[in-house]
Amino acid sequence: MKAIKINVNKQMDGYTFSILPSVRDLIKKSLPGAMPANSISVGYDLKTDFETYIGKLERLVFPALLGVNNDDEIKEFEVIEFIDSKSGKTLKTFHPSVEKI
């Protein structure tokens, strides 16, 4: 499966993680049981340090956002990239098929 891009948008009250409709379609096609969401928003009150925040939330955010709930399905994703939606820069890259998330 091609790289899954998760947009990360910093807003006044927190971060919104989202995927584009084409990514949702790709996931549904590749993993028929998956129920990908449009977006997940997390308020700043959970954590103030963004770096810590991303590091700790990654394993929770993308399975929920991509709508998968077991390790075998997660490993289907070769590359998952967290992209800053405003700058287009890659914030973090994961390879679930080869690394433990």
Next chain:
Amino acid sequence: MSKRFNQFIGKAGHLHIMAEFLMRGWNVAIPEVDIGDDIFVVKDSEGTLRKVQVKTATANITQKGFYAHFSASFSNIRNLGPINTHYVFLVRKGNDWTKPVIIRQDVLLQMFQEEGIGNLSGNTIVYRFSYSIDGTSVSCTGADFSSNINNFEDFPIVLH
């Protein structure tokens, strides 16, 4: 057409589409402070909120139909928050409005990033919508947008 009259067309477009939402049973409101969203559209019974950005333009007549230019802030389109904005594109042709072309923000972003639809100029994406004579089909940068005409899919009729 004067710059001042563009403001009149813009407001007329807002009110026109607000009337459409009302007829579908959705409540509407204009934010007191304008920071990017033109209209809040609300399903009162459930508290469902949708944000709407209205883009208006006047028709330029050609032999095959007509076209219109719209511009939208790129930073607004890629500012994906908890609630996506629906962009409503309206064209004033003669004494009538065309049927609205409704496209959600994340779809517009995808069209731009993955299909190259729209031309980026500074922080603005410029769209050139080409309509058939009767306005029943529309395309932009070679992509067929006709399925987005009157696409109120995310605003199902609410019975009161």
